Amino acid sequence: MTATPGQPDSPSAPRAHRPRRPAPRTPGRTRRSTSRTPGRPLQDALTLMALPLVAALALPAAFAGGGTRRWFGGRAENQRAEAQAAKDAAAAAFYELDTAQRDLRISIETITAVDDSPAARRAVADFDALGNRIDEASHRYINAVDAHDLDRDDLEASAASRARAELTAAKEELDRVKQELDRFTDGLGPLLGKAETQLARLAPAVERARQALLAASDALDSVRAAGLRADDLAARLAALSPELTKLNQGAGQHGVPQTLERAARVTREAEAVRVEAERLPDRAAEIDHRLVSLRTRAQALTTRSEQVEPTLSELRRRFTAACWQDLQHVPDSAAENVRRAETRLAEARTARGEQRWADATALLSTVRALLNSTDEAVSAAGDRLHRLNAVQKDPQQEIDRTRFAIRDAQRLAMAGRNTPDPRHARPLDDAVARLDRAVATLEGRHPDYWHFLTETEAVRQAVTHVVSGIREERGAGH
Incomplete structure (x- = not known):
């Protein structure tokens, strides 16, 4: 049916084309077309039907992504876990053995630094042999670790089982060697105790030597400050300087027994220097006193020896020759001894002025011996006359x-x-x-x-x- 002009459009009549007002555009955006192309609903339907299949295929890949392993089943993972546990246990045994060996090496070095006895040398040889056993067990462990990569994605159950067996065997070998090491360590007890005792003595002995040298040096400084020279003591102290150098170098270079002996010797000699230095003022005063005393005694003996000749004259006059012949030499020997004593006294006085203390002391001892001999000879003449007078009476x-x-x-x-x-x-x-x-x-x-x-x-x-x-x-x- 044809529409009548001026009547409204019937529903079945086509709508006349009227121009539309364009919609306002948003800046930076374009209009989307609302028209549909023929056949698009079929494509959309096919796309929706395909989505479940794609998602199902993509789901395992999503869980396996990001660096995680592929999943091969429960048995392989169990074998991998057991192999990893065996690897961890072997690593712990290896670390424990290595630590024990390091500690034992320190003990051996302690013994060898102190003891050179046959027992100590035998202990060193046994330690070297035990070190070879430790190296063999360690190589077996390292080879087992290097032979199996337990982090591989495609690790098979059989490979994991072999890795577990080899690592377990390596750990058992490490444990056996560790037991041998422990028994060897227990046997070192007496040697190690002796060595540690000497090492315990080492530091105090060296310190005593250093303190003795310091005390001797201080004593020499005090003596010099008082105006006295001590050249001989200073030379003796200087001779100990190389010994102090060796003490400072330590027992590792020179040995513990030798260092202990050296420390004792340095202590003894430095102490002697200190004592003599501290006595030096008194020694100087004593030398001065002896110079005066011996000089006075020499003068007195000179006077007494002059009386020997009159005594001999009386003996000759009153008694037979057998009573006085052995005294004939007394006047001459007394005069000679006194003369020699006075010469030595002059030399001692010179040595004292030059502060040659040892020389002065030796010369004074010689003077004393000469005067003692002269005194006995002079006294013998007078004593002879006295005894002969008594027995004659x-x-x-x-x-x-x-x-x-x-x-x-x-x-x-x-x-x-x-x-x-x-x-x-x-x-x-x-x-x-x-x-x-x-x-x-x-x-x-x-x-x-x-x-x-x-x-x-x-x-x-x-x-x-x-x-x-x-x-x-x-x-x-x-």
Whole structure:
């Protein structure tokens, strides 16, 4: 049906084309067309039908992405976990063995630094042999670790099982060697204890040596500050400098026993230097005093020696030659000894002025010996005259003194016995006879009183020897 002009459009009539107002555009955006091309609904339907299949195929890849392993099943993963556990256990055993070996090496080095005995050398050889066993076990472990990559994505169950077996065997070998190492360590106890004892002595010994050297140096400084030289002491202290250098270098270079011995020697010698340095002011004062004292004594002996000649003259006039011949040399020897003593005194005074303390001391000792000898010789002449005068006046006193000594010895020999021991009786009888002979020499016109005195003295000495023997025997028997 045709539409009547002026009537509204019927529903079935086509709508007349009317121009539209274009929609306003948003800046930067374009209009989307609302028209559809023929066949697009079929394509959209096919696309929606294909989505579940694509998603199903893409889901496992999403879980396997990002660097994670591919999944091959429960058995392979279990074998991988067991192999990894075996690897961790072997690594722990390897670390424990390596730590124990390092500790043991320190102990061996401690022993060798101190001890060079056959037992110590045998311990070092055994440690080297044990080190070879440790190297073998360690290489077996390292080879097992390098042979199996447990992080591979395509690790098969059989490969994981082999890795677990090899790593477990490597760990067992490491454990066995560790047990050998522990037994060896326990056996080192005595050697290590001895070495540690010496090492414990080392540091204090070295420190004592250093302190002794410091004290000696301080003492020398004090002496020099007082105006006294101590060149000989300084030289002795300087000679210890190389020893101090070796002490500072340590026992690792020179050995513990040698270092201990060196420290003891340095301590001893430095202490001696310190003591002498501290005594040096007193020593100087003592030398000054001895110079004065010996000079005075030499002068006194000069005066006394001048009296020897008058004494000898009296001996010659009153007694036989046997009583004074051995004294003839006294005046000359006394004068010579005094002269030599005065010469040595002058030398000692010079040495004191130059502070050569050792020389001054030695010279003064020589002077003292010369004066002692002179004093004895000069005194002998006067003593001879005195004793000869006494025995000439009353010889019975010397006789009674000697007979009393003999009778006292005879009573001791008979104490507790009916008959004397011949070993004691015979020398006592000889003493009686010898005394009688000495007394008989006094009956002549010119008695040899000096012979008489020497004989009675010899008799008393013989009797004293017998008495000492008796007392020793009875003391031993008691």
